[in-house]
Amino acid sequence: MSEPKQIKELLQVGQRVLEDSTHVFEDHDNEDAVRQLLAAALRVTDDELDELGAGHEPVRRDRERYLALVARRAAGEPLPFLTGRIDFYGLDLQVKPGAFVPRPSSELTVERAVKRLKRRGDPIAVDVCTGAGPIALAIADAVPMSHVWGTDIAAEAIRHGRSNARRLGIGNVRLVAGDLYDALPKRIKGRVDVVTAHVPYVPSDELEDLPSEVKEFEPLYTLTDHSFDGLGLMRAVAVEAVEWLAPGGWLLLEMSEDMTGKVKKICARVGFEEIGVADDEFDLSVVVEARKPRR
Numbered sequence: 001m002s003e004p005k006q007i008k009e010l011l012q013v014g015q016r017v018l019e020d021s022t023h024v025f026e027d028h029d030n031e032d033a034v035r036q037l038l039a040a041a042l043r044v045t046d047d048e049l050d051e052l053g054a055g056h057e058p059v060r061r062d063r064e065r066y067l068a069l070v071a072r073r074a075a076g077e078p079l080p081f082l083t084g085r086i087d088f089y090g091l092d093l094q095v096k097p098g099a100f101v102p103r104p105s106s107e108l109t110v111e112r113a114v115k116r117l118k119r120r121g122d123p124i125a126v127d128v129c130t131g132a133g134p135i136a137l138a139i140a141d142a143v144p145m146s147h148v149w150g151t152d153i154a155a156e157a158i159r160h161g162r163s164n165a166r167r168l169g170i171g172n173v174r175l176v177a178g179d180l181y182d183a184l185p186k187r188i189k190g191r192v193d194v195v196t197a198h199v200p201y202v203p204s205d206e207l208e209d210l211p212s213e214v215k216e217f218e219p220l221y222t223l224t225d226h227s228f229d230g231l232g233l234m235r236a237v238a239v240e241a242v243e244w245l246a247p248g249g250w251l252l253l254e255m256s257e258d259m260t261g262k263v264k265k266i267c268a269r270v271g272f273e274e275i276g277v278a279d280d281e282f283d284l285s286v287v288v289e290a291r292k293p294r295r
Helices: 007-020 030-042 046-052 060-074 079-083 104-117 134-142 155-168 204-209 232-244 257-269
Strands: 085-088 091-094 124-128 147-152 173-177 192-197 245-255 273-279 286-291
Touching: 007 030, 007 060, 030 046, 030 060, 030 079, 060 079, 079 085, 085 104, 085 134, 091 134, 091 155, 104 134, 104 192, 104 245, 104 273, 104 286, 124 134, 134 147, 134 155, 134 173, 134 192, 147 155, 155 173, 192 232, 232 245, 232 257, 245 257, 257 273, 257 286
Parallel strands: 124 147, 124 192, 147 173, 192 245
Antiparallel strands: 085 091, 245 286, 273 286
């Protein structure tokens, strides 16, 4: 096969390489991924890539840079690490290693939270285990009248989230370093309308079954809490949420579908009601939703 030179040839080769990879999730949009990688290599936007045309021949240095990025992606390196950014719920977030990588699957959590918050006046939301804050930032941006808090034990991830908030001009979000609810101001206790959480929940004995893009590039503390079933943190989030939520407030927990039965039981045991499961048309993730009794 001749060396790929034109944009259309480079995209075709890149897509085939990613489709043959065993180190990434099978449900990724590889066509979109190689477009992002080529745009990054050429230092252009997606629209500018289209303007160049399928027959455009990038210079050799840029072609080699692109093929190197494709090889790194095929080896499992997360796409946002390679491009330095991700489009998350309409926000252009800068991304760097050190926190759990923002993923489109978490947009469902944002969507469900926004739906609940828009029904309330002067709402308060808390996102625990926020990492670099993608969920908290997206909620704050979508509901400008809300007061949003995000907490995480990783101070560096919190600093990165704050940087994104400043760059994007999102002023109604506060990202604080602390363990679950510990860093939150006591004045909002019992007044929170929505608590969201995408906590580590992978059982320790299942870590090796994860794709390379997760187990080799994500910090271990973002994947598992080392409990026997992976649900130790999930239990803690649910138990403490009862104290922080206002009557009628909602707890939204993101997870894989196989965990929903156990998590629904956890929510029921600590007193939540109207417990259900929300998913999206792409089946990327699910959210267990549970309401604190109104009285």
